[in-house]
Amino acid sequence: MLLQDQLNAFKEQFKKQAPEAAFNAFARSTQELIESGQAEKALKVGDTAPKFVLTDAEGTEVSLTALLANGPVVLSFYRGVWCPYCNIELQALEAVNEELKARGATLAAISMQGAENSLKSQQENKLNFPILTDHAGEIADQFGIRWTLQDYVIEFHKMFKVVLPEIHGDGKWSLPMPARYVIATDGTIAYAEVNPDYTQRPEPSELLTVLDELSAKA
Template identity: 70%
Template sequence: MTLQTQLNAFKEQFRKQAPEAAFNAFAQSTQDLIATGQAERALGVGATVPEFTLTDVDGNAVTLKDLLDKGPVVMSFYRGVWCPYCNIELKALEAAHHDIKARGATLVAVSMQGAADSRKSKRENKLSFPILTDKAGELANKLGIRWKVQDYVIEFKKMFNVVLPNIHGDGEWHLPMPARYIIDINGKVAYAEVNPDYTQRPEPSDLFPILDQLTNKAE
């Protein structure tokens, strides 16, 4: 079963179970974000990724340079452990992790949540790759994928106990758009997929041809 098939199935289940007003508000939020065109303006293929320092679940600093010293980097931004769509995607990435490593790349996931929630993500989704914290979404902002949740949807987020200012510890209602990047060893974007619609995610196998090209170039 493809990743998108799983996401579609969950969306349909949620539509049947959630209050109609909440489902409609979330759908409208997505449409309004798409209409801004922000995803099209985000960092794209050929751009240089700014150097960054993030922290892992143990509080250790991880820099872009550290990651690139091992080879290309696959970096997946997700909304948080509270997001069922993200958890489905993380499991799909875990299933592809062996094939990603076999192509000489390092896989990391990035969210704005703190270490405790990231540890929960790793535990509940049985992940073998690191989850890094992008505090206040500073890196996401530099990449152009951080956005502010619309006021009209906040009450529905709270209905599901998703209080982002508390989850992120920054007092703001910000989220990263789900995004997946391949960064080559020179720090440039070789692949970019930014999803203003969080219910739509690319298949992990879409990464393989790009990683194969990078491997061939290095040989």
Template identity: 50%
Template sequence: MTLQAKLDAFKADFEAGKPPYSVPPSVIETMHRATAELIASNAAGLALKAGDKAPAFILNDSDGRAISSASLLASGPLILSFYRGVWCPYCNMELQALQESLSSFHALGASVAAISPQNPVNSRKSVRQNALDFPILSDTHNEVAAAFGLRFALPDYLVALYEDLKNDLPGFNGDNSWTLPMPARYVIGQDGIILYAEVNPDYTRRPEPSDMLPALRRFAAPEKIHLP
């Protein structure tokens, strides 16, 4: 089953209120409204695209170690996934799909890292819960997400809904700004140029891991390709 098929199946069960989910229709309507408004704002159109230069960054991993984009790019291209947090089931399914494809990426000389605004404690939970073999980096205040053009502020009515649902973003992130990144996937070449970009303001839609393989194959150095 593809990643998107899994996401669609989860969304259908969640919105239908199938056990163990029990969500009032008004909550679903509010979530749909927020997504539709973010799409209509054309925020995704302002995000960095293929051909743009990726911003350099230094972020802490789940163990508190400083990881730079330069170090991640030292051995080959970098696959970078921006996600909302461990509290988001769609994000967890995407991370699991990336983990399942890790050997394919490594065979083309690429590494993987994921970025979220959550604090290191919750990043460790992401790693543990999804059995990940790639780093989760903490982007405090969504500053790196903003540099990529991904940061947006939740509307007041969505903040109120999250508070009612006890989805404590300030607690998860150690930040009271109530901002999130739009989910995004990038492939960045060793020269810092973005080779592939997929940004979607609808957090229930994610690209397949295999979608990045053509870009990786196109730009991979022959000596970096490891055939099985």
């Protein structure tokens, strides 16, 4: 089943089970984020990716420079272990991870959550790639994808026990928009997909095409 089909199926299930006010608030929040135009201001193909040094779930430092020394890097910005849409996507990325490796690429996810939640996410989703901690969303900011939640939707996050200031440890109600990037070995962005609608994600197979094109240019 395609990734988007899985996401659509979950969305329909959630709509049936969640309070109508909650579903509508999340939909309104998403629509307002779309209309804000922030996604169009995020880093795009041809831009230089911000360099970073982040820690994985084991506390080991991981730098973009070191990853790029081994080949292209695929980055997926991840909202957190609490987000079922994101977990479905991570599983779909894991399913193509070996094909990414075969093309010389390294896959990593980036989240504002702490190491404990990242380790939980890796275990529950059976991931063989790291989830790196972006404290206070600094790297998401540099990519132009971090946004602040509206007051009216915060109460529904609390209702589902998703208290972001505590999960992130920064005291703020903010998240990265779901985003996926391919960074070429020279540090430029070869692929960028940023969607303010967290229920919509591109198919992982797109990454394989991008990596094949990069290989052909080398």
